[in-house]
Amino acid sequence: xxxxxxxxxxxxxxxxxxxxxxxxxxxxxxxxxxxxxxxxxxxxxxxxxxxxxxxxxxxxxxxxxxxxxxxxxxxxxxxxxxxxxxxxxxxxxxxxxxxxxxxxxxxxxxxxxxxxxxxxxxxxxxxxxxxxxxxxxxxxxxxxxxxxxxxxxxxxxxxxxxxxxxxxxx
Amino acid sequence: xxxxxxxxxxxxxxxxxxxxxxxxxxxxxxxxxxxxxxxxxxxxxxxxxxxxxxxxxxxxxxxxxxxxxxxxxxxxxxxxxxxxxxxxxxxxxxxxxxxxxxxxxxxxxxxxxxxxxxxxxxxxxxxxxxxxxxxxxxxxxxxxxxxxxxxxxxxxxxxxxxxxxxxxxxxxxxxxxxxxxxxxxxxxxxxxxxxxxxxxxxxxxxxxxxxxxxxxxxxxxxxxxxxxxxxxxxxxxxxxxxxxxxxxxxxxxxxxxxxxxxxxxxxxxxxxxxxxxxxxxxxxxxxxxxxxxxxxxxxxxxxxxxx
Numbered sequence: 001x002x003x004x005x006x007x008x009x010x011x012x013x014x015x016x017x018x019x020x021x022x023x024x025x026x027x028x029x030x031x032x033x034x035x036x037x038x039x040x041x042x043x044x045x046x047x048x049x050x051x052x053x054x055x056x057x058x059x060x061x062x063x064x065x066x067x068x069x070x071x072x073x074x075x076x077x078x079x080x081x082x083x084x085x086x087x088x089x090x091x092x093x094x095x096x097x098x099x100x101x102x103x104x105x106x107x108x109x110x111x112x113x114x115x116x117x118x119x120x121x122x123x124x125x126x127x128x129x130x131x132x133x134x135x136x137x138x139x140x141x142x143x144x145x146x147x148x149x150x151x152x153x154x155x156x157x158x159x160x161x162x163x164x165x166x167x168x169x170x
Numbered sequence: 171x172x173x174x175x176x177x178x179x180x181x182x183x184x185x186x187x188x189x190x191x192x193x194x195x196x197x198x199x200x201x202x203x204x205x206x207x208x209x210x211x212x213x214x215x216x217x218x219x220x221x222x223x224x225x226x227x228x229x230x231x232x233x234x235x236x237x238x239x240x241x242x243x244x245x246x247x248x249x250x251x252x253x254x255x256x257x258x259x260x261x262x263x264x265x266x267x268x269x270x271x272x273x274x275x276x277x278x279x280x281x282x283x284x285x286x287x288x289x290x291x292x293x294x295x296x297x298x299x300x301x302x303x304x305x306x307x308x309x310x311x312x313x314x315x316x317x318x319x320x321x322x323x324x325x326x327x328x329x330x331x332x333x334x335x336x337x338x339x340x341x342x343x344x345x346x347x348x349x350x351x352x353x354x355x356x357x358x359x360x361x362x363x364x365x366x367x368x369x370x371x372x373x374x375x376x377x378x379x380x381x382x383x384x385x386x387x388x389x390x391x392x393x394x395x396x397x398x399x400x401x402x403x404x405x406x407x408x409x410x411x412x413x414x415x416x417x418x419x420x421x422x423x424x425x426x427x428x429x430x431x432x433x434x435x436x437x438x439x440x441x442x443x444x445x446x447x448x449x450x451x452x453x454x455x456x457x458x459x460x461x462x463x464x465x466x467x468x469x470x471x472x473x474x475x476x477x
Contacts, residue, residue, distance in 0.1 A: 030430075032350055033350070058187070059191035
């Protein structure tokens with residue numbers, strides 16, 4: 001029973017933080033072509049839970065988070081979710097070793113993950129629009145997302161009292 | 171324990187996990203195909219997402235917007251002297267334009283009186299707040315807190331007060347998504363003035379959309395005004411969009427008139443439908459798109475029935 005409750009709370013936490021992360025990416029502080037692209041917090045949250053609760057961040061969960069992100073942010077539906085899922089599956093084997101590593105290594109792992117997600121989404125968006133999309137905003141948003149990762153990771157680990165190994169998480 | 175994203179545990183559960191994972195992947199591919207072809211079957215999903223996310227974004231974003239506005243206020247306070255100087259110069263310039271406008275208004279009224287022209291207002295306006303944006307890398311769109319319940323319709327034109335900034339592409343009950351003129355999917359038929367040059371304003375995710383398919387490319391000059399032309403029927407004629415900014419390598423770029431940085435509230439232009447339809451009236455749609463009513467001749471009907 002205790003294990004069931006623990007799983008239920010973990011699932012609620014993963015879903016809530018994922019939804020809030022997408023909403024945070026959606027907040028309009030600046031608008032339009034001259035605005036600074038805002039980080040993609042959804043990608044950060046997916047990677048964070050893949051590291052700390054891989055049993056929760058499964059392919060169907062990545063699908064749900066990615067679809068919610070596409071629909072809420074108004075991107076081409078499916079481009080974000082597909083790139084997130086492909087990156088997740090491709091990097092699945094890379095993740096177990098870095099789960100117990102220090103932050104710097106996890107940050108590098110995130111760089112590979114986010115880089116792959118942005119590259120795939122750029123390709124899928126360009127294919128859907130039948131024209132090569134500009135790369136500058138993608139690099140800026142990718143860079144912003146990369147820089148914000150350690151801040152979010154440290155804050156969430158402190159707040160949720162997460163240790164180094166996934167089994168000891170909350 | 172090592173987790174695998176496509177299925178864990180002993181044989182049977184691993185197969186179930188893989189089956190679910192592969193199904194989700196195929197579903198994502200199907201959604202991408204539907205999304206890439208702008209299939210209307212995704213519209214209900216978009217509406218649900220809009221209606222759920224818009225109010226939450228408004229609440230979550232409020233403290234962040236407050237912090238940003240405060241920072242802007244501090245910055246403006248520090249630049250007070252420069253602002254004052256700029257405003258004084260603007261007042262001198264605007265006073266001259268005010269005189270011109272008053273003269274033209276009087277002349278216009280005189281001419282209308284001579285011709286006995288009465289122009290009925292064709293549009294209603296709704297003001298809405300910008301609550302969300304797309305983030306910027308792949309799409310340039312905003313979410314506003316007005317939707318179907320407030321009378322917004324698909325294709326409704328959105329302005330920042332003076333210039334058109336985009337049109338509504340997805341509608342929820344109390345929220346709508348507006349694709350900006352700078353988005354890569356935006357195509358607007360425009361008219362360049364002076365010169366009456368027709369063209370297509372095409373967004374390419376940069377700050378300055380480009381003009382293509384110009385009717386007389388040789389006559390384009392820097393500073394010409396770019397207005398909507400109503401070709402295609404989505405945008406009303408004559409709404410300002412921007413000015414011709416640069417001609418580089420045969421590509422004409424337009425600087426939008428809207429100040430996207432200060433975009434907190436927007437104005438939606440709703441075309442007024444003033445038809446009052448009687449229950450037994452007949453509605454006729456003319457070939458030019460106009461609509462008119464025809465009432466059945468009751469007396470003639472009565473005679474025909476042998477009364």
